[in-house]
Amino acid sequence: MIRVAPAVARQDAVSVEVVPHRSLSRAGLIGYLVAQSVAAMGFAGLAAARGIVLAPPFAVLVLAVTAWCVVRVWRASAHGQSITITPQDVEIAGVATAHYHPYWVRVRLEAGRWPGWPSRLWLGSHGRETEIGAFLNDVERKDLAQRLERLLRETNSRGRT
Numbered sequence: 001m002i003r004v005a006p007a008v009a010r011q012d013a014v015s016v017e018v019v020p021h022r023s024l025s026r027a028g029l030i031g032y033l034v035a036q037s038v039a040a041m042g043f044a045g046l047a048a049a050r051g052i053v054l055a056p057p058f059a060v061l062v063l064a065v066t067a068w069c070v071v072r073v074w075r076a077s078a079h080g081q082s083i084t085i086t087p088q089d090v091e092i093a094g095v096a097t098a099h100y101h102p103y104w105v106r107v108r109l110e111a112g113r114w115p116g117w118p119s120r121l122w123l124g125s126h127g128r129e130t131e132i133g134a135f136l137n138d139v140e141r142k143d144l145a146q147r148l149e150r151l152l153r154e155t156n157s158r159g160r161t
Helices: 026-049 055-076 138-160
Strands: 002-006 014-018 081-085 090-093 098-100 106-110 120-125 128-132
Touching: 002 138, 014 138, 026 055, 081 138, 098 120, 098 128, 106 138, 120 138
Parallel strands: none
Antiparallel strands: 002 014, 014 081, 081 090, 090 098, 106 120, 120 128
16 A cells, blocks of 8 residues: 655655555454464364363464464554655655655666566665565556656756755
């Protein structure tokens, strides 16, 4: 998901928030884990009643590992990137922070290595590049590239006057 908004601190700045899709709320996550636990423990209880006494401990182990993985992915889906464009600086904040001068920044949309592989979107200048929007699909990545190019053109035209 891509949101473009004026930056809070400055009038001449524009901020682009790029966040992954996250359709599962905290209540939905808890409901999913509870429903999965009830179903798995129900089947494990039936298996234990039939004589498979190790089914409940293994079910608990599988549920714990599954819950850990799902919660980890759910938390990771909350992290995105913020791109702030001002006439003096382009700042990319996310996992790592990068700064570029807006006049020299180039937006590069690279096709996937092989057919069916996702494209990659790079922002950079002077031999340094930062990948942005790796969690977006190809259509969203192309839309983000077009928006960033337009915003950089507008910022550079305002900066020259």
